[in-house]
Amino acid sequence: QSALTQPASVSGSPGQSITISCTGTSNDVGDYKYVSWYQQHPGKAPKLIIFDVSNRPSGVSNRFSGSKSGNTASLTISGLQAEDEADYYCSSYSSSTTRVLFGGGTKLAVL
Amino acid sequence: EVQLVESGGGLVQPGRSLRLSCAASGFTFDNYAMHWVRQAPGKGLEWVSSISWNSKNIVYADSVKGRFTISRDNAKNSLFLQMNSLRPEATAFYYCVKDNAGHGLSSFTFDYWGRGSLVIVSS
Numbered sequence: 001q002s003a004l005t006q007p008a009s010v011s012g013s014p015g016q017s018i019t020i021s022c023t024g025t026s027n028d029v030g031d032y033k034y035v036s037w038y039q040q041h042p043g044k045a046p047k048l049i050i051f052d053v054s055n056r057p058s059g060v061s062n063r064f065s066g067s068k069s070g071n072t073a074s075l076t077i078s079g080l081q082a083e084d085e086a087d088y089y090c091s092s093y094s095s096s097t098t099r100v101l102f103g104g105g106t107k108l109a110v111l
Numbered sequence: 112e113v114q115l116v117e118s119g120g121g122l123v124q125p126g127r128s129l130r131l132s133c134a135a136s137g138f139t140f141d142n143y144a145m146h147w148v149r150q151a152p153g154k155g156l157e158w159v160s161s162i163s164w165n166s167k168n169i170v171y172a173d174s175v176k177g178r179f180t181i182s183r184d185n186a187k188n189s190l191f192l193q194m195n196s197l198r199p200e201a202t203a204f205y206y207c208v209k210d211n212a213g214h215g216l217s218s219f220t221f222d223y224w225g226r227g228s229l230v231i232v233s234s
Contacts, residue, residue, distance in 0.1 A: 100158035
């Protein structure tokens with residue numbers, strides 16, 4: 001079982017919006033701004049798409065947005081495109097001895 | 112352009128050791144904390160270890176503590192992971208990862224990843 005909880009899969013049609021949740025605790029997601037999201041296509045290394053809860057690195061589409069409420073962070077992808085089909089992982093800094101927690105990953109299917 | 116190139120992976124028997132290296136380029140290496148993250152084939156991401164810019168702050172996942180050692184050589188823009196007493200569950204792609212923060216800080220946010228080095232622990 002992963003430390004942060006994500007849905008195993010989500011799906012949407014091109015043009016639609018989807019949201020992926022990431023639930024932790026007050027020792028990680030709930031207490032720190034260091035919540036990030038990573039996109040991973042098959043056979044590729046992960047790519048940072050959101051950092052510090054809601055910031056996008058340079059070059060990342062503004063269709064990707066992040067937010068947080070309490071112990072749950074969320075990634076929203078608007079205007080779904082076929083190229084968005086990938087695995088998405090959340091991560092958070094943690095006050096536990098395990099300094100960085102990842103979610104189990106969410107497979108996004110663009111139908 | 113930031114580049115992180117891992118090397119040193121391969122097939123190793125349980126109980127043996129392996130040393131991973133990561134050659135960094137395209138950024139001021141000694142300004143940034145660095146990390147190792149691993150991913151078992153077909154599985155999710157797992158943070159392994161982190162080292163501050165000056166090697167004074169080092170942390171490990173409980174699953175590797177006491178068996179893995181992270182180190183860096185700022186003069187050679189290189190990051191290392193010494194892995195001892197390897198277990199089959201250590202089989203994974205090991206990614207060398209750059210911290211996002213810079214200026215001697217560490218945000219444990221991973222903005223650049225290498226392609227990964229595959230370690231297979233099997234008899």
